[in-house]
Amino acid sequence: MSAEFLYTIEVILNGLMAGVLYSLVALGFVLIFKASGIFNYAQGVMALFAALTLVGLQEGRVPFAHLINAVFGTKVHHFDWTLPAIAAIIFTILVMVLFAILVEKLILKHLVNQEPIILFMATIGLAYFMEGFGDLMWGSDVKTLNVGIPQGGSLWFEDFTIGWAAEGEKFYGMYVDLLDVWAAIIAVSLVLFLTIFSQYTKSGRALRAVADDHQAALSVGISLRVIWVLVWSISGFVALVAGMMWGAKSGVQFSLSLIALKALPVLMLGGFTSIPGAIIGGLIIGAGEKLFEFFMAPIIGGATENWFAYVLALLFLVFRPQGLFGEKIIERV
Amino acid sequence: MNQNSDKMMDIKNIVLRFGGVVAIQNISFDIFKGEIRAIIGPNGAGKSSMLNVINGFYHPQEGEVWFRGQKRKSMKPYQIAHQGIARTFQNIALFKGMTALDNIMTGRFTHMKKSIFSQMIWEGGASKEEYENREVVEKVIDFLEIQHIRKTPVGALPYGLQKRVELGRALAAEPELLLLDEPMAGMNVEEKEDMSRYILDVNNEFGTTVALIEHDMGVVMDISDRVVVMDYGKKIGDGTPDEVRNNQSVIDAYLGVSEH
Numbered sequence: 001m002s003a004e005f006l007y008t009i010e011v012i013l014n015g016l017m018a019g020v021l022y023s024l025v026a027l028g029f030v031l032i033f034k035a036s037g038i039f040n041y042a043q044g045v046m047a048l049f050a051a052l053t054l055v056g057l058q059e060g061r062v063p064f065a066h067l068i069n070a071v072f073g074t075k076v077h078h079f080d081w082t083l084p085a086i087a088a089i090i091f092t093i094l095v096m097v098l099f100a101i102l103v104e105k106l107i108l109k110h111l112v113n114q115e116p117i118i119l120f121m122a123t124i125g126l127a128y129f130m131e132g133f134g135d136l137m138w139g140s141d142v143k144t145l146n147v148g149i150p151q152g153g154s155l156w157f158e159d160f161t162i163g164w165a166a167e168g169e170k171f172y173g174m175y176v177d178l179l180d181v182w183a184a185i186i187a188v189s190l191v192l193f194l195t196i197f198s199q200y201t202k203s204g205r206a207l208r209a210v211a212d213d214h215q216a217a218l219s220v221g222i223s224l225r226v227i228w229v230l231v232w233s234i235s236g237f238v239a240l241v242a243g244m245m246w247g248a249k250s251g252v253q254f255s256l257s258l259i260a261l262k263a264l265p266v267l268m269l270g271g272f273t274s275i276p277g278a279i280i281g282g283l284i285i286g287a288g289e290k291l292f293e294f295f296m297a298p299i300i301g302g303a304t305e306n307w308f309a310y311v312l313a314l315l316f317l318v319f320r321p322q323g324l325f326g327e328k329i330i331e332r333v
Numbered sequence: 334m335n336q337n338s339d340k341m342m343d344i345k346n347i348v349l350r351f352g353g354v355v356a357i358q359n360i361s362f363d364i365f366k367g368e369i370r371a372i373i374g375p376n377g378a379g380k381s382s383m384l385n386v387i388n389g390f391y392h393p394q395e396g397e398v399w400f401r402g403q404k405r406k407s408m409k410p411y412q413i414a415h416q417g418i419a420r421t422f423q424n425i426a427l428f429k430g431m432t433a434l435d436n437i438m439t440g441r442f443t444h445m446k447k448s449i450f451s452q453m454i455w456e457g458g459a460s461k462e463e464y465e466n467r468e469v470v471e472k473v474i475d476f477l478e479i480q481h482i483r484k485t486p487v488g489a490l491p492y493g494l495q496k497r498v499e500l501g502r503a504l505a506a507e508p509e510l511l512l513l514d515e516p517m518a519g520m521n522v523e524e525k526e527d528m529s530r531y532i533l534d535v536n537n538e539f540g541t542t543v544a545l546i547e548h549d550m551g552v553v554m555d556i557s558d559r560v561v562v563m564d565y566g567k568k569i570g571d572g573t574p575d576e577v578r579n580n581q582s583v584i585d586a587y588l589g590v591s592e593h
Binding site: 197202205208215217219220222223230 | 390409411415426427429430435438440441445447449453462502506
């Protein structure tokens with residue numbers, strides 16, 4: 001095989017890997033949108049907040065250290081313990097469940113039956129509050145996150161692929177980041193788990209029931225508030241996974257909340273209501289923007305990754321407004 | 334019949350207002366254990382509002398609802414479902430994206446108690462519970478003769494079958510009191526006969542108490558034990574089908590009478 005061709009394969013491969021990370025964020029959006037029709041603008045900030053909490057707990061940072069120091073004139077910053085990664089993850093999950101309960105109690109409960117735009121505005125407010133709150137709680141410095149996921153290029157894969165090039169070609173094997181591979185494995189397991197959970201359990205059916213018809217769901221004994229806490233907890237968990245992966249890749253920093261915007265074209269493409277759509281959409285966007293950059297950047301100048309995803313999504317919108325896997329909207333008139 | 338001990342539900346002096354509009358004006362009636370009780374009346378008489386009061390969608394401004402000999406506190410609809418009251422809707426309210434089987438499975442919600450963690454790992458009794466409830470659902474499916482559409486998404490089913498699936502979802506809850514809001518609306522004669530038979534069978538075989546709203550007078554008079562007649566939010570008649578048929582104010586309300 002020619003080196004050109006192999007490079008293209010490598011670009012697609014890495015694009016798909018990057019796409020998995022987009023998918024993880026998009027997944028959180030889809031879960032909440034399906035169950036309650038709310039476009040949760042705060043999903044990205046939830047990922048940031050989860051990652052901040054994870055690092056904070058793991059390193060034994062004192063929450064609200066700046067505030068405490070300012071008020072009491074102390075100089076606290078770390079406790080004298082650190083937590084193993086798995087314990088920190090479990091505690092962070094508990095924090096995200098608590099967050100879900102608070103969101104329901106303080107916001108959603110009071111906005112029942114309001115227009116979707118009102119709920120959307122509420123989540124914008126929530127997003128900026130959470131960003132400030134995260135800053136206050138854990139500080140704004142960039143933190144490194146290490147939960148023990150292997151990182152760096154896979155030497156095995158490099159050796160494995162190096163023989164693929166034809167004799168005499170300049171090719172040194174393909175580069176694949178182990179972290180990306182793990183992210184892909186985790187994302188696939190997560191989707192499988194969520195699909196099975198929603199198909200074959202009582203709570204899963206209740207989730208789908210609430211998504212379809214509130215009145216009917218109530219009439220069979222389903223409490224909407226319990227379901228909302230459940231669905232926000234699950235998307236809090238998905239946010240944690242996304243935050244963990246992005247944090248391990250590029251450090252836990254506040255620009256992390258902007259990755260939420262990368263999930264938008266993914267959602268437009270995959271459909272707002274489809275879990276598989278979020279995954280496939282992420283993969284198409286990831287591979288598409290890397291390929292476009294690879295082939296077109298030399299011609300039209302670089303930085304195409306900033307806008308290409310949106311153009312791709314717009315094209316899809318024109319031809320399939322419901323997205324690739326979204327439910328087709330048929331309204332009888 | 335000792336009426337007090339056999340009362341499943343006693344509705345006392347219900348007044349329901351929406352802003353300035355009075356939907357129900359001081360209505361009282363009771364439902365005996367094991368009977369089929371019909372609520373009839375012209376459009377806009379407040380029949381559906383009455384059903385919504387019973388199942389908790391509406392909270393009346395005045396009056397009391399007694400259920401199984403106890404005065405009921407103000408409750409959310411899902412809490413009332415847990416008390417053993419199931420219902421169907423006038424405009425079918427099924428979970429459109431789900432199969433007929435899954436829709437009927439949701440009817441078992443109040444009978445499934447295993448924790449969310451148990452469900453997540455499909456252990457600790459959750460799988461056993463799932464199978465046991467599945468068996469009940471299969472019986473309901475057999476009873477309603479809808480085996481052939483078990484795996485069909487309900488949105489794709491014809492109207493008559495959707496109505497039947499919705500009845501199945503309510504039956505799966507094994508309710509003490511079954512509320513049916515126009516179970517035969519929009520059906521042809523044959524479908525109406527089938528539905529009547531199911532309602533009578535449910536009542537006979539399982540002893541389920543049924544309260545239903547229906548427009549088809551023939552059907553109502555055939556299957557119900559007692560009938561409440563409403564008009565403009567007021568009760569204008571109450572009794573056996575024969576009594577109601579001969580009640581002058583009922584005849585006036587249905588045939589129209591000049592008030593001048």
